[in-house]
Amino acid sequence: MNEPVFIAGTGIISAIGNNVAACLDALQNSRAGMGPMKYLRSAHQQRLPVAEVKLSNEELAALAGLPAVKSRTALLSLVAAKEALSRSGITDVKAWRTGFISANSVGGMDKTENFFNQFLADNRKGRLRDVINHECGSVTELAADALGIKDYISTISTACSSSANSIFLGARLIKNGILDVVVAGGTDSLTRFTLNGFNTLMIVDEQFCQPFDEHRRGLNLGEGAGYVVLVSDKVAATLPDKPGITLSGYCNANDAYHQTASSPEGTGSYLAMSGALKKSGLQPSDIDYINLHGTGTQNNDIAEGTAIKRLFGPHFPKMSSTKTFTGHTLGASGGIEAVFSVMALEHSIVFPNLRLQTPMKDLPFVPVTEVQQNVEMKHVLSNSFGFGGNCSSLIFSKV
Amino acid sequence: MDKLISDLKSQIVTQLNLQDIKPEDIGDDQPLFVEGLGLDSIDALELIVLLQQQYKIKLSNADEGPKVFRTVRTMAEYITAHQAQNS
Amino acid sequence: MSTNTYINADCVITGNRIYKNGRPVFDDQAAAAPDFLVSAYRHFDLQYPKFYKMDHTSRLGWLANELLLQEGFQKEKYRPEEVGIVLSNSNSSLDTDIRYYETVQSIPSPALFVYTLPNIVIGEISICHGFKGENAFFVSEQFDTGFIEQYVNGLVNNNILQACICGWVEWLGNDYRAALFLVEKMKTANSVIFTAENLNKIYQIENG
Numbered sequence: 001m002n003e004p005v006f007i008a009g010t011g012i013i014s015a016i017g018n019n020v021a022a023c024l025d026a027l028q029n030s031r032a033g034m035g036p037m038k039y040l041r042s043a044h045q046q047r048l049p050v051a052e053v054k055l056s057n058e059e060l061a062a063l064a065g066l067p068a069v070k071s072r073t074a075l076l077s078l079v080a081a082k083e084a085l086s087r088s089g090i091t092d093v094k095a096w097r098t099g100f101i102s103a104n105s106v107g108g109m110d111k112t113e114n115f116f117n118q119f120l121a122d123n124r125k126g127r128l129r130d131v132i133n134h135e136c137g138s139v140t141e142l143a144a145d146a147l148g149i150k151d152y153i154s155t156i157s158t159a160c161s162s163s164a165n166s167i168f169l170g171a172r173l174i175k176n177g178i179l180d181v182v183v184a185g186g187t188d189s190l191t192r193f194t195l196n197g198f199n200t201l202m203i204v205d206e207q208f209c210q211p212f213d214e215h216r217r218g219l220n221l222g223e224g225a226g227y228v229v230l231v232s233d234k235v236a237a238t239l240p241d242k243p244g245i246t247l248s249g250y251c252n253a254n255d256a257y258h259q260t261a262s263s264p265e266g267t268g269s270y271l272a273m274s275g276a277l278k279k280s281g282l283q284p285s286d287i288d289y290i291n292l293h294g295t296g297t298q299n300n301d302i303a304e305g306t307a308i309k310r311l312f313g314p315h316f317p318k319m320s321s322t323k324t325f326t327g328h329t330l331g332a333s334g335g336i337e338a339v340f341s342v343m344a345l346e347h348s349i350v351f352p353n354l355r356l357q358t359p360m361k362d363l364p365f366v367p368v369t370e371v372q373q374n375v376e377m378k379h380v381l382s383n384s385f386g387f388g389g390n391c392s393s394l395i396f397s398k399v
Numbered sequence: 400m401d402k403l404i405s406d407l408k409s410q411i412v413t414q415l416n417l418q419d420i421k422p423e424d425i426g427d428d429q430p431l432f433v434e435g436l437g438l439d440s441i442d443a444l445e446l447i448v449l450l451q452q453q454y455k456i457k458l459s460n461a462d463e464g465p466k467v468f469r470t471v472r473t474m475a476e477y478i479t480a481h482q483a484q485n486s
Numbered sequence: 487m488s489t490n491t492y493i494n495a496d497c498v499i500t501g502n503r504i505y506k507n508g509r510p511v512f513d514d515q516a517a518a519a520p521d522f523l524v525s526a527y528r529h530f531d532l533q534y535p536k537f538y539k540m541d542h543t544s545r546l547g548w549l550a551n552e553l554l555l556q557e558g559f560q561k562e563k564y565r566p567e568e569v570g571i572v573l574s575n576s577n578s579s580l581d582t583d584i585r586y587y588e589t590v591q592s593i594p595s596p597a598l599f600v601y602t603l604p605n606i607v608i609g610e611i612s613i614c615h616g617f618k619g620e621n622a623f624f625v626s627e628q629f630d631t632g633f634i635e636q637y638v639n640g641l642v643n644n645n646i647l648q649a650c651i652c653g654w655v656e657w658l659g660n661d662y663r664a665a666l667f668l669v670e671k672m673k674t675a676n677s678v679i680f681t682a683e684n685l686n687k688i689y690q691i692e693n694g
Contacts, residue, residue, distance in 0.1 A: 158605040197599035252620040256612040388609030416538040444596035
């Protein structure tokens with residue numbers, strides 16, 4: 001039960017790069033991924049910047065080895081999951097009891113909304129194959145089939161904490177001896193559905209977002225996918241490079257305050273972070289870096305900041321929101337930020353919270369604003385908080 | 400103004416699905432949020448939609464919300480001022 | 487280490503009928519599906535105006551949970567973070583996705599958009615009762631009772647939760663079903679052992 005769960009590999013695709021190396025390079029050089037909309041078609045094209053993956057569906061499909069008619073959500077998922085597996089050193093998923101736990105919140109909505117336009121105009125029009133993979137679970141199955149994973153497949157949909165939850169479900173399945181290897185994380189593609197929705201909530205920034213800034217105006221939406229390959233001690237011992245990082249703590253809690261807003265005191269965030277610390281047996285002072293949820297909305301940043309103030313004060317770890325690079329990738333964010341957290345530990349680097357000009361006056365700490373290299377780190381905390389009050393925190397530790 | 404206030408009360412009840420509340424139960428100067436009718440941030444956004452749908456007034460800055468939507472009367476005053484501007 | 491856990495209450499809502507602990511407690515065959523929920527809300531004299539603002543899935547889940555916890559559940563025995571919720575369905579929030587999409591043609595509705603995620607129903611129940619424990623929403627083709635048994639037992643046996651509300655909540659068009667279960671460690675006079683088999687039996691109550 002208390003055997004460690006190792007991170008054997010990571011894979012990612014986001015607005016700042018199509019793989020781990022490209023993302024690391026962008027993070028080290030403070031290159032953000034937001035810009036004018038290029039691939040998504042929307043009435044807000046001129047007004048709202050987004051953080052798109054810089055590939056068309058055809059280019060993505062070629063990378064993924066799937067036809068381009070499949071949902072972009074599934075294509076992103078497969079590209080990142082394949083990279084994670086190939087970097088893990090596991091050559092044959094069938095050699096172990098292997099699971100694929102992938103989160104998403106939009107499913108095949110990108111295809112569905114194109115179908116809808118034609119179909120509404122004339123109900124004999126529109127290709128039905130565009131909607132058959134609409135539901136969230138279907139996106140997972142498309143990728144699982146392509147990866148050849150059969151033993152265990154699951155889809156979690158708990159808004160923006162989805163893929164953090166899939167990572168810790170994966171860890172539990174390994175700890176309980178049900179699986180040996182789990183590819184866990186999440187994916188989401190940009191759709192008009194989500195962009196319009198967040199726009200009606202008036203929390204989309206018309207400029208590049210400024211999380212944890214006193215004058216923050218909201219979030220930028222992004223897309224992408226991020227996965228970690230979790231393995232048991234037994235599997236780790238067989239790998240050519242023994243993994244050096246574990247998932248040491250995790251916790252989920254409900255804020256129980258509002259469907260979409262966080263409670264002002266950040267109760268859910270506090271419970272998730274303190275629960276993850278308890279699980280890992282660490283003290284707040286052991287945490288070297290927090291990858292913040294840090295969306296850039298008024299509500300999230302003050303709630304998350306207040307919870308951090310209560311839990312960590314007066315000695316604060318280094319912190320930053322990498323959503324300043326990738327935008328908010330919703331159901332993928334926990335997976336993408338898990339990959340960044342592992343990168344931070346592997347490369348002893350703290351990523352900057354870009355564009356921070358005026359620190360929030362109600363918080364006693366300031367996130368890191370410049371890249372910091374050669375930072376000795378043992379434990380990194382990653383936060384993911386979602387609508388519906390679903391709050392999760394993960395802790396990654398060097399062995 | 401009285402007609403506008405009474406129209407607004409009915410529209411608010413419909414738009415926000417306040418099924419257990421009768422329009423006439425809402426006081427002209429009763430606070431709509433928190434301690435008053437207990438509306439929340441999503442209701443505020445729906446009130447913005449209401450202004451747009453019924454009165455063709457676009458409130459593009461959410462920060463204006465608390466002032467405009469304080470009571471039914473402040474909403475009516477805002478609408479009157481903006482309709483005057485538009486005509 | 488694995489001890490028995492028990493289903494101490496269940497509530498099933500389907501086909502315009504509500505069953506509590508296996509007994510039909512309300513029926514209104516005349517109502518259209520969405521009106522049925524309002525009819526039940528009034529029948530049980532529930533007082534939670536927010537009910538009217540919820541989408542169909544949340545109304546259904548919230549209502550089933552109210553009836554599930556009526557008589558018997560002793561909330562004061564637990565700390566808020568000891569009570570959690572694990573739900574699943576097959577269509578996520580599709581019913582509301584469609585209704586939201588229809589508003590996009592004119593002015594997109596923020597009140598509908600906030601319900602375009604399946605786990606909002608968990609949020610609504612948690613808000614209503616102040617439950618702060620672990621919560622998760624799984625999307626699977628069928629009600630995977632084996633998985634739910636394993637997952638919820640994991641939470642309860644590892645003392646992550648002391649009580650868990652779990653089950654299935656789905657609404658699409660006029661088609662709906664909720665089956666909620668209250669799982670606890672203590673045994674009462676009416677306890678049923680928490681197993682996949684018992685979940686299945688109760689879930690398909692109208693056939694049993």
